[in-house]
Amino acid sequence: MPRLPRSLFLLAALALALPTTASAQLIISEYIEGSGFNKAIEIYNTTAGPVNLGDYMLRLYSNGAAAPTASVALFGPLASGAVYVVANPTAAAGILGVANLTSGTVINYNGDDAFELYHIPSATSVDVIGQIGVDPGVEWVGGGVSTLNRTLRRKVSVCSGDANGGDVFDPSVQWNGFAIDVIDGLGTHDAQCHVVPTRSSTWGRVKAFYH
Helix, strand or coil, rough: CCCCCCHHHHHHHHHHHHHCCCCHHHHEEEECCCCCCEEEEEECCCCCEEEEEHHHEEEEEHHHHHCCCCEEEEECHHHHHHHEEEECCCCCCHHHHHEEEEECCCCCCCCEEEEEECCCCCCEEEECCCCCCCCCCCCCEEECCCCCCCCEEECCCCCCCCCCCCCCCCCCCEEECCCCCCCCCCCCCCCCCCCCECCCCCCCCCCEEEE
């Protein structure tokens, strides 16, 4: 019986080491609802490989709308552990300096509007901020964390998004809150779930570690 090439064994080991849940590929990692048009949404790649952003769009649900009121298609590859920032085109220079894409229609929201990161091929939600179809008044708030005039950053322990846009949204469960116009963390994200495949020089095997 012929022996399989060594490369096939390495590929099989790598496949076991990588995450297999497609819905966990991307999360919304930062939300800025600042003064004026200082608004931005940051998206983070949790996986060990690049993700094709062309398979995704960002959708806005204004004032309790049950259907998207605006959307913007994303594009390009997003490397492992990298972020992609969508900003309002008239935001402050500190926001625009790290933006990958601008949109004056989608990134034009208040604290009572919901956001959805949508996977186009599977027609499914990947991550949602807020509760689709519900108008909370002026904000979603819980545990002292609010979506109104605040910056929200995803907790480092969060490895997959809230794919259920109809569930009750308490921002304190998965988000840390900061004061209005805090933008110093935009353009980078730390998470404990990012898997990086490496090759051991001692054993010649593929292994994975978390950072």
